[in-house]
Amino acid sequence: MAIAHILGYPRIGEKRALKFAQEAFWKGELNATGLQEVGKGLREQHWQKQAGLGFITAGDFTFYDHVLDHAVMFGAVPERFGFQRGVLSEEQYFALARGNASQPAMEMTKWFDTNYHYIVPELSADTRFSINAHEFLSRLDEAQAQGKTVKPVLLGPVSLLYLSKARDRDRLQLLDGLAEQYAYLLRELYHRKIEWLQIDEPVLALDLDDQWLKAFERAYAWLRTQRPKILLATYFANVSRYQGFITGLPVDGIHLDLVRAPEQLAPWLNALPGHWVLSAGVVDGRNIWRNDLRRSLDILQTLAQKLGDRLWVAPSCSLLHTPVTLAHEENLDPEIKHWLAFADEKIAEVATLARALNEGEGSIASELAASDAAVQSRRTSSRVHNADVQARITALDKINPERHRAFAERKAVQQARYNLPALPTTTIGSFPQTADIRASRAAFKQGKLSTDRYQQDMQQHIEFAIREQEALDIDVLVHGEAERNDMVEYFGEQLAGYAFTQYGWVQSYGSRCVKPPVIYGDVYRPQPMTVETARYAQSLTSRPVKGMLTGPVTMLQWSFVRDDQPRQSTAMQLALAIRDEVDDLQQAGIGIIQIDEPALREGLPLQQAEWKQYLDWAVRAFKLSASVAEDDTQIHTHMCYSEFNDILPAIAAMDADVITIETSRSHMELLDGFGEFAYPNDIGPGVYDIHSPRVPTIAEIEALLRRAASVVPLAQLWVNPDCGLKTRGWAETRTALDNMVQVAKQLRTELAA
């Protein structure tokens, strides 16, 4: 019997019940019991949806982040919070993720190459791991009460350690202490008669040195006896190069991502130990396309002949990265909707595939026919293919990706045009997305507010933001992005080749979600997207207002993308669409234009051997979008949420006139890279951590700016926050920016003296 299962299910609920409960709890509008009830209800719902599978998966739910939950479960709560060992209250748990009055939050960073962010465990020489699995086990009890076979999931010890940061000690020295605690937990699961446990070791997707590979041997040696059978789950890459190590581990099966890395199947089939199961991840857990069941079945049937009962069928990775269900999507074009599968539909797909293996292809005749029809319609639909876009792409080589003149000459003409002071101040684009703004948009979307009224509302918010910035005496203004639901979705809604959903939410971090739009066809820009708004904002002030665009790589990275052509082909189409907008903005008199690329680093392949190829096309896409700018049009770009030291040459090759980049959260660590690599153009290292409601003091901002000035020549330096301010409130934003401008002015005076 082939078994169908999933590696994990989205936690947020069909209509984001988790988000609303979390935020109500944080506002004091819901108590801890109420919050726990919402969690319990969601878990039950998620298990019911998995009822047709061979297992229901437990341990994948979290009230904030699963990496944080593991740190808490294994007793790695940072001492600085002063919490007593043992079970944390809900307030204490959230304090770790979000900070409290006395402590900043734990660090948050990107989960591999996804748009999900995890909380980075903080370790030190004093860390003493000590298991407290009360919550994990009580959720396991809940799952078992569903009357189904339960497969719990854990993040593995090596990945947990690798993803942590240790202040004053080599993390590997902490490995045995951690693995020992895992062994206690596994023993408990064994006594509870759990037959299979899934252990995720996603770091196997990365380039690991010998030390880390040996860490697997050492950690898993603790897990040899008195434990359930272990399915070692890998995803996001080909892991066959570590086969020698992996097959030596005391586990009982492996999950492979056969969507991202189908080429690893053959080597694995040859090397699979005789008693291991193979969980074949054939349904795409990172994208929303309906599975081509016939194609999957071809692969699976060959596997089944060889493996028999040792074959499991699964999505490629946890379904955390897909929206929950298509069930509530009423506005999607029916043809396009027919091409899609969200988490619930993917569960049905793996169940269908397993049924075909167990009961014969005839048992899924109607599902196969529907899948064939969807494949055929997507392949031939006129919605997908556009001759004009193809013609432009064919002629791509005729577009010069370089600006007309070199940076130094451009800088001179731009300075002549704008006459900005030394250390110019600016912000990154968004100002607080207030409840007012969101309520207007919600009313507009529900048809309760006319287009005219909505636009008037947005203009009022824009005018408010402009006046605030003038009062703060900022040099280069922004319109504040009030009209944007999201920096990617907003453009996706206006570009041809894109579809967008009503409830296709995916968790980004904590309670924050994004609704990635879907690129289903050739992308082009039917009409200008931001020109009227930019023109309006500029009409309100004599100071320059930056036009604000999302760049092609970020549009690609934060959308669900076509799987019927290479990513880079879609990136070039996006680049041309943005290029058209840059040109229209400059024709409309907008002389400073920011093309945001926060996801450029995130899109970097997980394995270094593939970096160059990616960076070549990603940088080219950005340059194509920007090179239409005249020399006196100043192109800014912005990056955040990542560490950039390893790609500084590629960032420099983008040749933006100014880059504003997140640095304050990491205490300007980025600037260490400047020792070896002198960034050639202007740069604004962030001096205000916008992730925290805490207002940075003048002294803090000054220290950061002085640190920046010790590495970057003053003539190249801009002063700005780390990122946009959409998640902040106006009161804190105003004070923080006031402090920032004061510091810039003070340093300017010092310079002039």
Ligand SMILES: CN1c2c(nc(N)[nH]c2=O)NC[C@@H]1CNc1ccc(C(=O)N[C@@H](CCC(=O)N[C@@H](CCC(=O)N[C@@H](CCC(=O)O)C(=O)O)C(=O)O)C(=O)O)cc1
């Ligand atoms: C910079 N970041 C972004 C990433 N990815 C993106 N696609 N976009 C990004 O900006 N990745 C890295 C980071 C991640 N950071 C964030 C930060 C903040 C959010 C966030 O605030 N998300 C919002 C949803 C934003 C949105 O789409 N808003 C819509 C709909 C608002 C809504 O929920 N409306 C309610 C009713 C209105 C009300 O009364 O509030 C409803 O529809 O029910 C809009 O503004 O129109 C969030 O709430 O989670 C995400 C990632």
Ligand SMILES: N[C@@H](CCS)C(=O)O
């Ligand atoms: N312009 C965007 C960039 C976020 S990364 C903003 O300010 O929100």
Ligand SMILES: [Zn+2]
């Ligand atoms: Zn940003």
